[in-house]
Amino acid sequence: MPELPEVETVRRQLEPVLLGHRLSSVSIADSRLTRPTSPQVVEQRLTGRQIVGVERRGKYLIFELGTVNWIVHLRMTGSFTTTDAGGREPETHIRARVVLDDGTVLRYRDVRRFGTWSLLDDVERDAFFSERLGPEPLGEAFDEAWLGTRLAGSRSTIKAMLLDQATAAGVGNIYADESLWRAGVHPARPAASLTGAEIERLIDALREALQQGIRRQGATLRDYRAPDGTNGAMQDEFAVYTREGEPCERCAAPVAKTRVAGRGTWFCPSCQDK
Template identity: 40%
Template sequence: MPELPEVETIRRTLAQHVTGLEIREIKLIWSSAVCGWEDQSFEYLVTGRRIKTIDRRGKYLLIRLDEDLTLIAHMRMTGRLNYYAESQEPEKHTHVVFQLEHGEVHFSDVRKFGRIQAIPTQLCISGSSLCKLGPEPLEAEFTPEVLKERFGKKTLSLKAALLDQHVLAGLGNIYVDESLFQAGISPERGVDTLSEEEISRLHGAIRNVLQAGIDAQGTSFRDYRDANGEKGSFERALQVYGRGGEPCKLCGQALERIRLAGRTTVFCSKCQR
């Protein structure tokens, strides 16, 4: 499932191929995957525009086009953006094909949850759901003090808080469980029970884990691929995610597997307090 490290990897691999290229034609195979601005169709807005840069905010990919238009793409669980230098027949779950002046980009999604939306760039700053997102965990402005402030007066579990994109942007089920393991803190703890030292440890663990994920080009537990169709390698470094019942790599005790905040949660009840 693309979380921050996976979306960042897609951003980097896609940008290498498509920066500066014009979008010549859109093929909509399943039109619900895209959404235009007001009554204008997605094809009308996007066709003929040039790709300037590609940014990322949390798990959102922001494809900046000229004339101040932005494509906001979200992969949800199984979405993919693939670049092909040569024209390709769309695969079974490909919903949109962007034909560029060189090559094409295919947006595919088995579970049909991913979306691409075209909106005026200024609306990304005020007026879209993007401006409600929490801070970027890898930016210098994100400090332990900011994390504490984001938790505020909430009383919910750490698991629920860290999955909430309004608290902190970019974490999903994999990296929340991994961060909490590295910090040695139980996902069941309320956010209001952490000491200063624990907040600081959690902050450091989140940044470590996300950076390691990016360095490994993401986690390909199931469906994730980058824009070149390559898998990531971070699944080999996973300490807890997907390892319920298996021995903890630190103490050997069997890892707990519970349901928390509506998500499968794996942790070590001995190492995480």
């Protein structure tokens, strides 16, 4: 489940491979990928373009192609792999292939076919992001004033608010649970009940969890792979996520699993305040 750290890892690996190169050929094997646009139209519009930027916004990858932006969301099981790197990449569920002008082959794999590719010009892109994404949690705009205002006007749980991409772009199930544990806040707490001190702690906790995820090149639970084919290592450092029954490393109480905001949720029932 690629979240901000996983997508940022993908971006950092793809940037040096793609930047400055042209797309010699593009073939898309899954018509779902580009809906509602047809794969043929997207193939034709991508082919021959030069990649002048490789960016990320929330969980979206943005390949800047001059007059158009190729925007990719990996959703649950999407991944890019570059070949020539030993040919060890999986052969199943390849939904698209891109060949660069230097012969590099970029493969797009997506078992569950939830991922999306779209082409937007700069105006469309800005509108697309501004109407659904809040600030980058690692950026300056994500501060106590912003989060405090959002939480104060909410009647849902803090976990649901963290998962809302309009609160902080790029947070998913893993980093929501990990940051709430770091902050010592129970995931089912009403968002509006957090104190100023808790909001400050949560901002720091979220940033730390995301930065740790980036340092560890993301978390590989099942499908996620970096473009060079390697696994992330963040799953080895989870404090609570998927660790039901194991001792909390802060207070030794067993980690509990429950369901919050419709998602599997792991937390320490002893040191995350209800």
